[in-house]
Amino acid sequence: MNWLTRFLTSSIGQKLIMSLTGLFLILFLIVHMTGNLQLLSRDGGESFNIYAAFMSHNPIIKVISIGLYAFIILHTIQGLLLWVRNRQSKGPQYKANNSGKSNWPSKNMAILGVLIFAFLMIHMGDFWVKMRFLDVLPMVTYPGHLEPVQDIYTRVHIAFQEPWIVIAYIVGVIALAIHLIHGFQSSFQTLGINHKKYTPVIKVLGWIYTIVICGGFLAMPLYHYLVP
Numbered sequence: 001m002n003w004l005t006r007f008l009t010s011s012i013g014q015k016l017i018m019s020l021t022g023l024f025l026i027l028f029l030i031v032h033m034t035g036n037l038q039l040l041s042r043d044g045g046e047s048f049n050i051y052a053a054f055m056s057h058n059p060i061i062k063v064i065s066i067g068l069y070a071f072i073i074l075h076t077i078q079g080l081l082l083w084v085r086n087r088q089s090k091g092p093q094y095k096a097n098n099s100g101k102s103n104w105p106s107k108n109m110a111i112l113g114v115l116i117f118a119f120l121m122i123h124m125g126d127f128w129v130k131m132r133f134l135d136v137l138p139m140v141t142y143p144g145h146l147e148p149v150q151d152i153y154t155r156v157h158i159a160f161q162e163p164w165i166v167i168a169y170i171v172g173v174i175a176l177a178i179h180l181i182h183g184f185q186s187s188f189q190t191l192g193i194n195h196k197k198y199t200p201v202i203k204v205l206g207w208i209y210t211i212v213i214c215g216g217f218l219a220m221p222l223y224h225y226l227v228p
Contacts, residue, residue, distance in 0.1 A: 011085060014078050019190035021075040022183050026209070028068060033216040040223055045153025046142050053149035072120065079113045112179040119172025122165075160224035169221045177214040181206060 006013075035055065038047040055061050137155060139148040159165055184206030185199070193202070 011082070014082050014085075015190050018075060018078045018082065019187040021071045021078070022187045024071055025068075025075060026180075026184065026187070029213050033213055036220060037216055039153070039156060039220050045140075045151060045157075048153045048156075049140060049149045049151060050142065050145055052152045053147075072117075076113055076117050079109060083109070109179065109182060112175050115175040116172060116179060119168065119175065122168050122172070157224050160221045163225075166221045166225045170218065173214050173217045176217075177210050180210040180213070184209060 035051050036048075038051050041047040137150040137152060140151045141148045185202050188194070188202050189199075
């Protein structure tokens with residue numbers, strides 16, 4: 001097992017872990033955004049509350065959630081470790097020597113990652129922690145759905161009336177967008193999918209993915225803040 005440990009702690013191994021965890025998180029964002037788009041439904045929160053209840057009580061989702069949290073932490077730690085290793089390997093002239101060799105997102109992935117991680121902490125602290133451990137949310141029952149569910153929709157709507165929360169989301173999503181534009185292509189490149197025929201296609205797909213995902217996430221707080 002020593003070879004595996006050496007490989008996973010090597011630069012190539014760390015990049016591989018970053019790539020695989022990044023691709024997992026890219027897939028997760030699709031599912032998360034699709035489900036949360038029900039916050040835009042004008043049905044008084046019925047669709048979102050039923051969806052949230054399903055996600056909260058499904059044992060398979062609970063197991064996946066544990067893996068998700070682990071992957072987020074692992075992806076963040078590996079990103080910072082790679083950033084530190086690159087800085088050390090380049091020496092004190094790292095910044096000056098790389099000023100024209102790569103674009104801004106690729107040179108600042110660590111900063112963007114820290115911003116996104118801080119955004120996630122705000123998100124989980126304001127919603128997940130409060131809803132699970134601090135707030136007592138009212139229960140509502142909908143026609144055709146026998147079991148009462150928590151009215152999470154109203155809690156989210158109230159939160160998005162706070163300008164600082166909306167601004168934090170906008171900043172977080174912008175950081176995520178910049179991170180994804182570089183990270184989407186980089187994940188495939190690390191896995192060896194780097195060809196003059198396929199790379200331009202991957203770049204375009206990365207831009208489309210980023211616009212759709214981040215546009216969807218931006219729509220949620222802006223909708224609840226601006227629409228009565």
